[in-house]
Structure formats: C-alpha cells, structure tokens
Amino acid sequence: MTIQFGLIGGGVMGEALLARIIAQQVYPANAILVSDPSAPRRAYLTQTYGVNVTTDNQQVMAATKAILLAIKPQIFAPVVAGLQLDQPSETIVMSILAGTPLQQLETAFSQQPVVRVMPNTPAQVGAGMSAIAGGKLATPAHLATAKQILATVGAVVEVPESMLDAVTGLSGSGPGYVALIVEAMADGGVAAGLPRPIAMQLAIQTVLGTATLLQETGMHPGQLKDQVTSPGGTTIAGIAHLEQQGMRSALIEAVRTATNRAKELGKQ
Numbered sequence: 001m002t003i004q005f006g007l008i009g010g011g012v013m014g015e016a017l018l019a020r021i022i023a024q025q026v027y028p029a030n031a032i033l034v035s036d037p038s039a040p041r042r043a044y045l046t047q048t049y050g051v052n053v054t055t056d057n058q059q060v061m062a063a064t065k066a067i068l069l070a071i072k073p074q075i076f077a078p079v080v081a082g083l084q085l086d087q088p089s090e091t092i093v094m095s096i097l098a099g100t101p102l103q104q105l106e107t108a109f110s111q112q113p114v115v116r117v118m119p120n121t122p123a124q125v126g127a128g129m130s131a132i133a134g135g136k137l138a139t140p141a142h143l144a145t146a147k148q149i150l151a152t153v154g155a156v157v158e159v160p161e162s163m164l165d166a167v168t169g170l171s172g173s174g175p176g177y178v179a180l181i182v183e184a185m186a187d188g189g190v191a192a193g194l195p196r197p198i199a200m201q202l203a204i205q206t207v208l209g210t211a212t213l214l215q216e217t218g219m220h221p222g223q224l225k226d227q228v229t230s231p232g233g234t235t236i237a238g239i240a241h242l243e244q245q246g247m248r249s250a251l252i253e254a255v256r257t258a259t260n261r262a263k264e265l266g267k268q
C-alpha cells in the first residue's frame with residue numbers, strides 16, 4: 001500500500017499521535033511508516049499498531065500526505081543532514097520540536113509546506129492542546145490537513161509563529177506543572193492524615209473537576225475562587241497561605257522561564 005503518513009521518531013509524542021490517527025481512521029495503519037533507530041521501539045510500534053517500521057528516515061519522506069517530525073530538537077541537524085530534500089513536494093512536514101523555529105524548518109525543507117506544532121502530553125488520552133503556525137508554503141488546505149491530524153489528540157488553535165515559544169512555556173510544559181501541583185496536594189492530604197491512594201484520587205479529581213467546571217461554564221477563575229471561599233472559612237485560610245508563599249508569581253515565572261528556554265533551544 002502507498003505510504004500516506006510518515007513519522008520520524010516513534011517516542012512518547014509520536015506514539016500518541018500515531019495511536020489516535022489510526023483509531024480515528026485518518027490514515028490506516030498499513031499506510032503509515034515510522035522510522036526509529038531503537039529496535040525495541042520499532043518492534044513495539046509495529047506489534048501494537050500494525051504500522052510499517054524502518055531505520056531509514058529517507059524512506060519516510062516518500063509519504064504522500066504528511067510527515068511528522070517527533071525527534072528531540074538536539075538531533076534535528078544531523079537528521080536533516082541525512083535526508084535528500086532536492087525535489088519539490090506537496091507532502092506537509094509537521095514539526096513538534098520544542099523551540100525549533102519555522103525559519104530553521106523551512107531552510108531544511110525548502111520545497112514543501114511546513115507546519116510548526118506545539119502539542120502536549122495529554123495528547124496520549126485525547127485531551128491534548130496543540131497550537132500550530134504555518135510556514136510560507138503552507139496553504140489553508142495544508143493547515144486544514146494539519147488540524148485534522150492534530151484534532152485526533154485534542155484541541156487545536158492557530159497562532160502566529162512568534163507566539164509558539166510562549167505556547168511551549170504554557171501548554172507544552174504545563175502538564176509538568178499541573179502534575180507537580182497534584183502530587184503536592186496529595187502529599188498535603190497524606191500529611192493531614194489521608195491514606196495515599198485516597199489523597200491521590202481526591203487531588204486528581206479536584207484538578208480535573210475544576211478545569212471541567214471552568215471550561216463548561218466559561219466562568220472566570222476569580223469568580224470560582226470567590227464561590228469556594230466562605231467568610232472566615234477553610235479555603236480563604238489555604239489561599240492566604242498560597243499567596244504568602246508566592247504561588248501565583250511562581251507559576252507566572254515558570255511559564256516565562258520555560259518560554260525563554262524554548263527561545264534558547266531555538267538558537268542552538
């Protein structure tokens with residue numbers, strides 16, 4: 001069968017996309033080719049999903065619809081150096097490499113449409129958030145195809161490329177911050193006498209429920225906070241402590257620091 005979709009780098013993020021693209025029948029498994037130098041990874045991906053696998057990145061470039069670059073940013077240059085990119089092509093190159101700018105991607109893939117993407121790890125369960133920015137040769141039709149592919153793993157928003165490092169600092173890295181918050185809340189529950197499994201269940205469901213409430217009602221977070229805080233009650237006592245410890249500014253600075261790190265990665 002003709003290869004329609006190619007994946008270079010079958011790691012955590014590549015697999016998340018792969019699994020959903022197949023499950024939602026965007027491309028059939030036998031029309032997908034994955035390249036990865038790791039033999040255990042190739043064996044796992046072909047056995048689990050029925051996709052074709054190779055060690056040769058160049059073979060993936062023959063995909064007719066789209067190619068997803070899901071390698072670490074640090075190996076972008078050697079991977080590109082190993083490809084022959086002398087033919088014009090309509091195949092969309094989608095890159096999820098943190099901090100790798102469109103200019104660098106378009107220098108490498110100069111004769112085909114390029115779309116820079118920043119997804120996040122909840123993509124693994126279809127609850128991801130991806131932002132995309134198209135390069136010079138990416139038409140609205142190419143962007144629509146990229147959106148269709150990314151919609152399999154969650155919500156998609158189009159932004160100017162100048163915003164993608166900030167997206168990386170917020171939603172790209174954000175699952176790490178939220179995981180830390182969940183773990184710390186569960187630790188607090190244990191410190192207050194709850195068994196660990198119950199503390200963890202309460203922490204996870206509280207974060208999930210609060211996010212769902214905000215999303216479904218469109219309520220401002222400040223209004224929700226006001227709803228929870230009874231005068232002289234428990235929540236305002238907890239919030240006063242968080243404010244004293246600088247939780248808001250810690251999170252603001254976390255997003256800014258991660259954004260700056262994405263910019264640094266782009267200069268390497």
Ligand SMILES: NC(=O)C1=CN([C@@H]2O[C@H](COP(=O)(O)OP(=O)(O)OC[C@H]3O[C@@H](n4cnc5c(N)ncnc54)[C@H](O)[C@@H]3O)[C@@H](O)[C@H]2O)C=CC1
Binds near residue numbers: 009010
């Ligand atoms: N993990 C995350 O939360 C997010 C990651 N990203 C980006 O996604 C990209 C991939 O990240 P992960 O999936 O977490 O990494 P990963 O380490 O799980 O996957 C990378 C894969 O690339 C393979 N690989 C190594 N050398 C290769 C080569 N020469 N040719 C082809 N494949 C090769 C590895 O064997 C591995 O399976 C990174 O660029 C990262 O910046 C973007 C958004 C979120």
Ligand SMILES: O=C(O)[C@@H]1CCC=N1
Binds near residue numbers: 098168172
């Ligand atoms: O930490 C990183 O560099 C990648 C990009 C966004 C999430 N993980």
